[in-house]
Amino acid sequence: MLIIKIAALVLAGGLLVLTLKKEQPAFAFLLSVCGAGAVLVLAFRQIEPLLAFIETLTAYTVLSDGQNFGCVLQVLGIALVAQFAADLCRESGMNAAASAVELSGRMLAMLQALPLLQSLVGSLSSFLG
Amino acid sequence: MLANAAQNAFGAPVRLAVQSITFLLLSCAASFLVTQGGWKKCIDAVSVLGFGAISLAGMMDLVSLVGQTSQECQTYLIGFIPVYSAAAIAGGQTGGAAVYSTMFYAMSGFLSGAIRSVLMPVMQIYFCFGISAAVWGNTGIAEAASLFAKCLSWLLKLCAALFSFVLGMQNILAGSVDNAAIRMGRGVLSGAIPVVGDAAAAALTGAISAVQMLKGSLALTAVLALTGLFLPVFLRCLLFYLSFSLAGIVAAGSGQQQCWQICRSFAQGARLCGSILTLYFFMVFLSTALLLLTGTGG
Amino acid sequence: MDIDLVFKIAAIGIIVAVLNQLLIRSGREDQAMMTTLAGLIVVLTMLVRQISDLFVLIKALFDL
Numbered sequence: 430m431l432i433i434k435i436a437a438l439v440l441a442g443g444l445l446v447l448t449l450k451k452e453q454p455a456f457a458f459l460l461s462v463c464g465a466g467a468v469l470v471l472a473f474r475q476i477e478p479l480l481a482f483i484e485t486l487t488a489y490t491v492l493s494d495g496q497n498f499g500c501v502l503q504v505l506g507i508a509l510v511a512q513f514a515a516d517l518c519r520e521s522g523m524n525a526a527a528s529a530v531e532l533s534g535r536m537l538a539m540l541q542a543l544p545l546l547q548s549l550v551g552s553l554s555s556f557l558g
Numbered sequence: 559m560l561a562n563a564a565q566n567a568f569g570a571p572v573r574l575a576v577q578s579i580t581f582l583l584l585s586c587a588a589s590f591l592v593t594q595g596g597w598k599k600c601i602d603a604v605s606v607l608g609f610g611a612i613s614l615a616g617m618m619d620l621v622s623l624v625g626q627t628s629q630e631c632q633t634y635l636i637g638f639i640p641v642y643s644a645a646a647i648a649g650g651q652t653g654g655a656a657v658y659s660t661m662f663y664a665m666s667g668f669l670s671g672a673i674r675s676v677l678m679p680v681m682q683i684y685f686c687f688g689i690s691a692a693v694w695g696n697t698g699i700a701e702a703a704s705l706f707a708k709c710l711s712w713l714l715k716l717c718a719a720l721f722s723f724v725l726g727m728q729n730i731l732a733g734s735v736d737n738a739a740i741r742m743g744r745g746v747l748s749g750a751i752p753v754v755g756d757a758a759a760a761a762l763t764g765a766i767s768a769v770q771m772l773k774g775s776l777a778l779t780a781v782l783a784l785t786g787l788f789l790p791v792f793l794r795c796l797l798f799y800l801s802f803s804l805a806g807i808v809a810a811g812s813g814q815q816q817c818w819q820i821c822r823s824f825a826q827g828a829r830l831c832g833s834i835l836t837l838y839f840f841m842v843f844l845s846t847a848l849l850l851l852t853g854t855g856g
Numbered sequence: 857m858d859i860d861l862v863f864k865i866a867a868i869g870i871i872v873a874v875l876n877q878l879l880i881r882s883g884r885e886d887q888a889m890m891t892t893l894a895g896l897i898v899v900l901t902m903l904v905r906q907i908s909d910l911f912v913l914i915k916a917l918f919d920l
Contacts, residue, residue: 438859445866449873453892456869459899463865466903466910467858473913480917486580498584499919504604505588506918508597510911535600542604549611549693553686556618 431475435468458521465513500545507538571794574616575801579808581609586812606816610689613824617685620798624831625678627791628838631784632670635842638780639663662845669717669838677834680710681827688823692816703823710830714837721841781843788839795832799825861906865899
């Protein structure tokens with residue numbers, strides 16, 4: 430089972446990080462980054478075969494002007510990556526950078542959702558006017 | 559041709575239902591993946607935007623279709639009424655024919671114009687307010703949307719009362735004392751708003767007896783033509799109502815409150831559209847039936 | 857590959873820590889500093905490739 434593999438991996442990784450933390454904090458940080466990245470890669474590789482299925486599902490929800498659920502998917506991706514980066518910053522003690530990463534992630538997500546908002550406002554105005 | 563008509567009537571609502579349910583399920587999965595508060599709100603907002611765009615596109619078509627149908631009905635009646643009153647005059651019912659041609663013509667013209675220029679814009683404003691209320695989460699806008707719904711029902715009641723008044727006057731002027739038709743008219747009009755199902759059921763039993771009397775008459779062809787005009791659009795309204803209710807169930811089940819709000823208000827709107835159509839159709843039907851009942855007396 | 861990478865980095869880290877302590881105890885602190893830096897650079901090059909693979913995967917999944 431993959432989840433047991435992941436749990437064992439983070440257990441071993443945590444132990445090694447604690448060993449290295451006092452003497453070589455930089456190595457400990459790199460180790461934890463590598464552990465988190467390995468867990469994510471393991472999880473996302475499971476979803477990869479479902480990609481075609483998700484593509485057909487999103488093709489069902491196509492609007493008249495081409496927007497579809499792909500927009501929500503992109504915002505989701507931005508959210509996940511920004512969350513990961515902010516957590517990495519906090520791990521190495523850069524709280525200010527973490528807040529900055531989160532803020533920029535939110536702004537970029539809003540920018541990504543802008544075409545959706547534009548199409549909604551456009552259809553509202555054409556509806557009324 | 560029947561398959562084509564069925565495709566026309568059922569294609570859009572079914573497609574809307576499939577689209578919205580797929581969208582809701584996918585956005586539920588997306589909101590599962592994001593757990594932190596700020597990001598969750600972000601994902602929810604974007605999915606509500608997308609869902610609102612989907613539903614609005616569907617409802618725009620419906621509203622324009624309802625307006626178009628009432629317009630077509632009006633043009634048909636413009637052609638039909640002089641022919642019918644001429645036939646009634648030839649049959650010796652000059653008074654009834656005059657009453658029919660003037661009052662009914664004025665009434666149906668007024669109602670069709672009212673549908674096109676007052677009721678449909680109010681309906682559009684109601685839909686827009688419904689979406690804005692859900693997207694921006696402002697309770698003030700939500701109150702305004704429900705106010706518009708109440709305003710629509712009130713307008714419908716007003717039209718129905720006006721028409722029952724005209725029907726009564728038409729009756730008195732034409733000198734008929736046909737209680738069955740009046741009872742039928744009252745029964746339909748009191749139940750027509752906004753619960754369409756009861757009205758259709760109540761009127762149908764009365765309509766069957768009227769149809770038996772309308773057999774072999776000019777009015778029968780007119781009524782059938784009008785039914786052919788109305789029935790697909792009415793079925794479409796009903797299917798839209800069903801698909802929005804279904805999508806609302808999926809939204810409520812997956813915990814997306816704003817999408818559920820949109821579904822609920824749009825289902826209400828579809829129901830109101832259906833009841834507007836029913837009102838118009840039964841008005842025309844009952845006037846013609848009434849005239850025929852007074853005409854066969856002569 | 858990714859699971860082995862964690863242990864490889866841990867091994868390099870432990871070796872560098874031990875070498876660091878030895879060099880500091882024997883008085884060559886600048887060389888200790890350079891060993892640490894060299895170890896960090898090696899680990900970083902190994903890691904960057906994996907992290908870029910991760911981000912390419914995310915890009916493909918979410919269509920970013």
